[in-house]
Amino acid sequence: MSDLLDDLKNKWSDAKGGNPKHPSAEEVINLSKKKKKGAVNMHIGNIAILTITLIGISAFFIYVAPLQEILSHIGIALMTGGLLLRILIECYSTYRSTKLEISDSTAVSNEKFLKFYAYRKRIHGPVTISILVAYTIGFYILTPEFSTYFTTTQVVIMDLSYLLAAAIFGFSIRKGIKDEMRLLNEWKGLNEEIANG
Amino acid sequence: MPNNTELFETLHADYYPMVNQMCLGFMKGNKALAQDLSQETFINTWRALDKFKGASSYKTWIYRITVNTCLKYIRDNKLKNQASIDEYTQLPDDSTDTEQEHQALYHAIGQLGEVDRLIIMMVLDELEYGEIAEVVGISEGNLRVKIHRIKKSLKKILV
Structure with missing residues (x-):
């Protein structure tokens, strides 16, 4: 057995020969800064889109359509509350992702990734679905008061359009959950491989 | 003292x-993927440089980053089950015996x-068992058991 290992060590050492063509340290540093900027912009972009949507909806109900009925106020609270919760979760997720440490030992790093993806699965699954359901209920609760200001056709178009948008969003949630499930299962498998081999 | x-x-x-x-070994000899992975490893090294506490040598520390980057890279890039790295990387017809030997390894x-x-x-790479155990985060005893089993698997593969 030791002969085999010695032979492999020799081949391995032999294969190492030379310094393959690669980007310089300066190029790697520049690329790292560029990637970091891209990731930060993506997170800020997501949070900005959600915040602008929240401000837009709030402004609409304050200045354009100040609905009067209590039921409508509950609907608005469900819609804006759901969006606000999503923004807070997005901020927390960004913070948590910065805490992942790539220079820990494999077992520790793997455990942290496992916890992170379990958290992401919860966020993309039950939490996001609950927010979507709350938002949907909130939106349809507005229908009775809307129908006093708009024609029936306009209200039906509005309700059906929402249904379409919610369905598209629902599919994207499903895809997100599937991706998170795949990652979570792969990290779990790796954890078992480290622990038991 | 040098700056970062x-x-x-x-x-x-x-x-x-x-x-x-x-990275070449991890990517089964696929040079393009290995180069990309090596670059990713050094991007992570640069980002983690401020957090280096000196508890281990730079060599061991870079091994840790390399191992973790390899494991994360194939998941993030959905390469775990892809045939692109599972397939034997074909060498050109004019490749030397030595190149073919390395590829076989x-x-x-x-x-x-x-x-x-x-x-x-x-x-x-002749890293001490204690250092490998530290990189992976398992006991040295557990590591020895694993290495014994890996050697047996390699023997079967190479026969």
Whole structure:
């Protein structure tokens, strides 16, 4: 057995020969800064889109359509509350992702990734679905008061359009959950491989 | 005391061949993927440089980053089950016997499980068992058991 290992060590050492063509340290540093900027912009972009949507909806109900009925106020609270919760979760997720440490030992790093993806699965699954359901209920609760200001056709178009948008969003949630499930299962498998081999 | 940029330049120059070979072994001899993975490893090294506490040598620390980057990279890039790295990387017809021998070695290592692959590469790099155990985060006893089993698997693959 030791002969085999010695032979492999020799081949391995032999294969190492030379310094393959690669980007310089300066190029790697520049690329790292560029990637970091891209990731930060993506997170800020997501949070900005959600915040602008929240401000837009709030402004609409304050200045354009100040609905009067209590039921409508509950609907608005469900819609804006759901969006606000999503923004807070997005901020927390960004913070948590910065805490992942790539220079820990494999077992520790793997455990942290496992916890992170379990958290992401919860966020993309039950939490996001609950927010979507709350938002949907909130939106349809507005229908009775809307129908006093708009024609029936306009209200039906509005309700059906929402249904379409919610369905598209629902599919994207499903895809997100599937991706998170795949990652979570792969990290779990790796954890078992480290622990038991 | 060198600043971070100077230190990184030194680490990059000293350890690039080591990192690239590990990435080649992990990616079953696929040079393009290995180069991309090596670059990702050094991006992570640069980002983690401020957090280096000096508890281990730079070599062990870079091994840790390399191992973790390899495991994360194939998941993030959905490469775990892709045929692109599972397939034997074909060499051109005019490749030398030595090149074919190296490729066969990477191919053999590539048939092991992900963690086993990384462990045996550190063994082949003559890293102390204590250091490998520290990189992986398991006891030295557990590591010895794993290495014994990996050697048996490699023997089967190479026969």
